[in-house]
Amino acid sequence: MRILVTGSTGHLGSALLNQLKGSDYEVKITSRNKPKGNEHFEWIYSDLFSGEGLEEAVKDVDVIIHSATSPNKHSKVVEVSGFNELLRRAKHIKHFIYPSIVGIDKIPFNYYKHKLEAEILLENSSIPHTVVRATQFHHFIDNLFLSRPVLKRYIVPGNFKCQSVDVNEFANHLIGIVDKGPQGKIQDFGGPDIVTIREMAELKIKINNENNKVLSISLPGKLFKAFSDGGNTNSTRKKGRVTFEDYLRSKIT
Ligand SMILES: NC(=O)c1ccc[n+]([C@@H]2O[C@H](COP(=O)([O-])OP(=O)(O)OC[C@H]3O[C@@H](n4cnc5c(N)ncnc54)[C@H](OP(=O)(O)O)[C@@H]3O)[C@@H](O)[C@H]2O)c1
Structure with missing residues (x-):
């Protein structure tokens, strides 16, 4: 089974590569x-904005874990039209795994709107897939x-x-999905926990x-309300075990 990991320099991409290093899968990255440090994987240059390299990247792979993203620059092109170009070239693949974000259908944020469009493009395609x-x-x-x-x-x-959730646990979850096949x-x-940003700041301090303090600000508008209402959370799906406190402690040298 040959897996392509897109976004191989990113946070999720790096976590995936760390865990795929010791696996039996053949891994290609783009x-x-x-x-750096992933010389044993075949790396292909590709750009979802221009389309360059996409053909070469998806060639000969069975599974794609699509962890490339660009929330701040050319988001609409990279998340939607570039994504569509990737799908157009990936008709042969057996399983396309798309990591998405909780609450993208509830929170009025442009990047989330683009992620939702990508989910719909994939769901309406003929490509066997899993969206998580x-x-x-x-x-x-x-x-x-x-x-x-x-x-x-x-x-x-x-x-x-x-x-918040540990990126390595999510990467592990995605790799587990490879074997389960398209769902x-x-x-x-x-x-594991739903808390406010104020509580997270206080915990970090x-x-x-x-010596820092927390200055909490409140803003009008639907975006602020959606996050304050917890539209980005799911209390029935506390699957991660690593807490924010564990993450903070792991950073103390
Ligand atoms: N961050 C979160 O809290 C979070 C939570 C839930 C789900 N997710 C999802 O998880 C996935 C990965 O997120 P992340 O936080 O790991 O992202 P990230 O750290 O920002 O990494 C983004 C990756 O995309 C690549 N990229 C950016 N622009 C590109 C382009 N034009 N063409 C090709 N590649 C491009 C970047 O590499 P180069 O710059 O080298 O091309 C990088 O490897 C995304 O789908 C995101 O929506 C993220």
Whole structure:
């Protein structure tokens, strides 16, 4: 079985490659930049924005785990039209695995809208597939909200709810799906706890023994409300075991 991992330099892509290293699968990888330390995998340059290299990347593979994404730059092209181009060239494959995000159908955010369009394109295609949504990764929340205190304050949308999950556990879940074969849309993969960003900030301060404080801000609008209502969480799918606290402690050297 030959697997192509797209987005091989990304967080999820790297976690997948770490776990696929010791496996019996033949693995091919693709991204625009060449990932370091993965010389034993065949790497192909490809760009979902221009379409360059896609044909070569999908050639000769049985399974694709599509972990390439571009939330901030050319999101519509990369997530939707580039994705469609990838699907057009992947008619031969036996299983397309698409990691998506919990709440993309509830939260009015452009990137999420594009992810939802991609889910629908895949579901309407003839390609055997599995779509699985995860909640936000621990490092993602940490980097986005808790990495740059201003005047010793983490300024955060404190009421946002979050069910962050360990990226390695999600990667492991995706690899498990390879053997199970195409299952269509499956149940979400969420982290073990639902907490607010304020609580996450307070935990970080406590664990790292920081002098920082939390300044919680509130904004009007549907986007803020959707995250505050926990549209990005799923209390029935607490599948991850690694907590945000475990993640923070693992970073202490
Ligand atoms: N982050 C989260 O909290 C989270 C939660 C749930 C699900 N997910 C989903 O998990 C997947 C992976 O997310 P991630 O956080 O690992 O992303 P990431 O760290 O931002 O990595 C994105 C990857 O996509 C590649 N890429 C970007 N633009 C590209 C382009 N134009 N053509 C080809 N490749 C391109 C990047 O490599 P190059 O720049 O080298 O091309 C990189 O390898 C996404 O589908 C995301 O929606 C993420």
